[in-house]
Amino acid sequence: MIFQGLFKILEIYLNQIDLFYKSIDDYLQNKIEHYYLDEFANGKEEFSESLNRILLNLTYSLMELGIEKADIENKFSSLLVEFEGKECEKYQSTMAIYDVIAPFIYEIFLEAILKFLVDVDGSSVMSNLKAKKILPIEFIIELSNLKSFFNREFEKKKNLEKYIQVREKIIKTLRNNTKKIENLEHFTDPRNRLQFFYMVFKIIEFFGIHSLFDFTHIKKYIKNNSSEWLDTVPLVSLKNPDLYYCGVYISRHLEVELEEETEDFIKYFLLDIYDENIDEFEAPIIEATNKVYYFFRTSWMSDLELSEGQIKELLKGSPRFFNETYLRNLETSQLVVILKIYKSLGVYDKIDPQRIRNIEEEIKRRITSNGIKQYRDGFVSSEATFYVLSFDRLIKALKSVEKNNFINSAISRIYRNLEILNFSEETNYDLVSELFYSCETL
Known part of the structure; x- marks a missing residue:
């Protein structure tokens, strides 16, 4: 996610990037031009065989330039999705296939450039490109200027270096546990099975590495076992998401086609959940914030239309629920979620302004120079930090916080959690959620 933004910035800043891309194309096309696909156009199996040979050839060529094999495989696994379901007759030449592959190759080199700029294992690739005369002189000058800028901006350089190293560490951990993540049969409890996968999947989404995994097992489970996951769990929290929400979220994001009967x-x-929230609580949005939050999010994903009256029932609550005494006992992330619900429903400016001020002021009391605490007298929390950072109306309140404290705290939590994380039914879900919130904070 972050890398895609950085790639865009590089492409905007480097005026000679197209010249560099053309040089890359010329070099790699020369490596594969002897492959002709005309003879394979009539059969998908033969086409696939030819495609794999081309990718293998490109992999070796890129490795000769100093690109790590794992980085190439990451990109090429995403690439294969581009060819799924397409008519192989479209690709009558090697160059037609290369045109589809090229953007993925460009990203491989943009990543190498980022590493070069912050001195993280990128120099060898640049040296190899230069030795093989793949780097145009105009592009070398631009890169040199950009590297000089980073060397002057030490803090920016250091932060990007930390992010790159953390990203590689997390992706390596996920790759090493691919089978454990994909195969859920060893989870006997459906709740553990789904909540675990949901939290890991959020991290996979964050880094955009879906293509490294085969989600067949979880998709099959979601499609055929709705009676197991259409259920609630006790003590719902942002670290313990409601079971039905996890199921619907995964079904939507993995494009699982549920039966019409299941959708109904x-x-x-959801309407039963609504009734429970109304019957059980005087002020659902305050007393059962997380339950209401997951209810709304699932309703939106499921196209369940609620009347204005139904929404008001979930947002109701007497003034005592919004005074300082009551609000101080709520988690910071919970307070932010209340504001996010108001904003998502388009009623933020219609709520009693005093209630909004009370919530915002209570959140601001948790913001310290060292980070954001989950309670007034609590510890700095990655979950609280993420939710405050994710709500634009609170950004101004963060001026007192030292930015490096956010970064260093997030990175230390990531490394600590990765050291003790294991992908099994005994997994501590707090570790996985801490990992996710720390990544989002970065």
Whole structure:
């Protein structure tokens, strides 16, 4: 996610980037031009075989330039999705295939450039490109100027270096546990199975590495076992998401086609959840913030239309629920979620302004120079930090916080959690959620 933004910035800043891309194309096309696909156009199996040979050839060529094999495989696994379901007759030449591959190759080199700029294992690639005369002189000058800028901006350089190293560490950990993540049969409890996968999947989404995994098992489970996951869990929290929400979220993001009957049942189930929230709580949005939050999010994903009256019932609450005495006992992330619900519903400016001020002021009391605490007298929390950072109206309140404290705290939590994280039914979910929130904070 962050890398995609950085790639865009590089492409905007480097005026000679197209010249560099052309030089890369010329070099690599020369490596594969002897492959002709005309003879394979009539059969998908033969086409796939030819495609794999081309990718293998490109992999070796890129490795000769100093690119790590794992980095190439990451990109090429995403690439294969581009060819799924497409008519192989479209690709009558090697160059037609290369045109599809090229953007993925460009990203491989943009990543190498980023590493070069912050002195993280990128120099060898640049040296190899220069030795093989793949780097145009105009592009070398631009890169040199950009590197000089980073050397002057030590803090920016150091922060980017930390992010790159953390990203590689996390991706390596996930790659090493691919089978454990994909195969859920060893999880006997459906709740553990789904919540675990949901939290790991959020990290996979964050880094955009879906293509490294085969989600067949979880998709099959979601499609065929709705009676297991259409359920609630006790003590719902942002670290303990409601089970039905996890199921619907995964089904939407993995594009699982649920039966129409299942979709209808989801809506009926949600209406039951609505009734429970109304019957059980005087002020649902305050007393059961996380339950209401997951209810709304699932309703939106399931196209369940709520009337204005139904929404008001979930947002109701007497003034005592919004005074300082009551609010101080709520988690910081919970307070932010209340504001996010108001904003998502488009009612932020319609809520009693005093209630909004009370919530915002309580959140600001948790913001210290060292970070954001989950309670007034609590510890700095990655979850609290993430939610405050994610709400634009609170950004101004963060001026007192030393930015490096955010970064250093997030990075230390990531490394610590990776050291003790294991992908099994005994996994401590707090570790996985801490990992996710720390990544998002970066």
